[in-house]
Amino acid sequence: MPSSEQANPLPFNDPAHWDKMVATYEAQSQPFTTHFAEAAVAMLPIGPSSKVLDVATGTGAAALAVARRGADVTAIDFSAGMVARVRAHEVANIEARQMDGQALDLPDAAFDAAVSVFGVMLFPDWRAGLREMARVTRSGGSAAIAVWKSADGAAVHLLLAQIIRRLYPDNVTPMPCTGLAELADPGRLAVAVVAAGFADPVVVEVTHDFKLNVANPTEVDRLFEFMPHWSGLDAEQSAAVARAFRSEIERGRIGDTFTIPSTALIATALRP
Numbered sequence: 001m002p003s004s005e006q007a008n009p010l011p012f013n014d015p016a017h018w019d020k021m022v023a024t025y026e027a028q029s030q031p032f033t034t035h036f037a038e039a040a041v042a043m044l045p046i047g048p049s050s051k052v053l054d055v056a057t058g059t060g061a062a063a064l065a066v067a068r069r070g071a072d073v074t075a076i077d078f079s080a081g082m083v084a085r086v087r088a089h090e091v092a093n094i095e096a097r098q099m100d101g102q103a104l105d106l107p108d109a110a111f112d113a114a115v116s117v118f119g120v121m122l123f124p125d126w127r128a129g130l131r132e133m134a135r136v137t138r139s140g141g142s143a144a145i146a147v148w149k150s151a152d153g154a155a156v157h158l159l160l161a162q163i164i165r166r167l168y169p170d171n172v173t174p175m176p177c178t179g180l181a182e183l184a185d186p187g188r189l190a191v192a193v194v195a196a197g198f199a200d201p202v203v204v205e206v207t208h209d210f211k212l213n214v215a216n217p218t219e220v221d222r223l224f225e226f227m228p229h230w231s232g233l234d235a236e237q238s239a240a241v242a243r244a245f246r247s248e249i250e251r252g253r254i255g256d257t258f259t260i261p262s263t264a265l266i267a268t269a270l271r272p
């Protein structure tokens, strides 16, 4: 693994960060990621007798989509808080377990299908995450992996990056997730999926609107607390970006909603 993939300063790689985010994630992000999770799960040939793994399940968007098809789901996440939230859904055919997606505590070839929606791309060793998905998928099984089409991610991250690129093109700090940048390309995503042990990859684009509730300006300001794009800016530049962000929202809002279209790449592939 290249050393750049080991040192990752983002809170995304700290389970404690995600533990704190459970309620916010469920309220603001899961309704949005569910669209992509539904699309990814619909691409898998699964039904009531299938065993399916959801890697980095979060609050369970993909696990719930799989469970609605009657399949048995193992939903894993390294955040104890996320795992507890999925267990609290009390869905009989979902078993939620806390584990690292880069080193799954699961046997080889145990699943008919594996899915990861905006999960593996965040791992410091995202290649290991993909390899682990292949290892636990049986021969003839399949996988679906959803990533963002932009290295800037989606939703508020994407909007903020666009504003900073416009105002200070030399000061954009790239998202320090190597997987996010590397996999944000259909060709590279297909190559990575094959390198992990899958075959016959097919990559499609799926776009949905992120609907930001802008009723409360303080909440809007809090949104970019964790944004890596801030770190390359001085105080004056940060203030200018915040002003541009607010005026973009004022111009584009419809009532209390500001819409940010975001595009994912979803790769499906077979396990030889």
Ligand SMILES: C[S@@+](CC[C@H](N)C(=O)[O-])C[C@H]1O[C@@H](n2cnc3c(N)ncnc32)[C@H](O)[C@@H]1O
Residues within 6 Å of the ligand: 012, 013, 015, 018, 029, 030, 033, 034, 037, 055, 056, 057, 058, 059, 060, 061, 062, 076, 077, 078, 079, 082, 099, 100, 101, 102, 116, 117, 118, 119, 122, 123
């Ligand atoms: C952006 S959320 C995606 C959640 C869900 N799949 C969805 O689409 O809504 C990323 C999730 O990855 C989990 N995660 C990050 N690194 C992980 C790792 N190394 N192993 C397992 N889970 C991880 C986080 O705890 C978080 O729940």
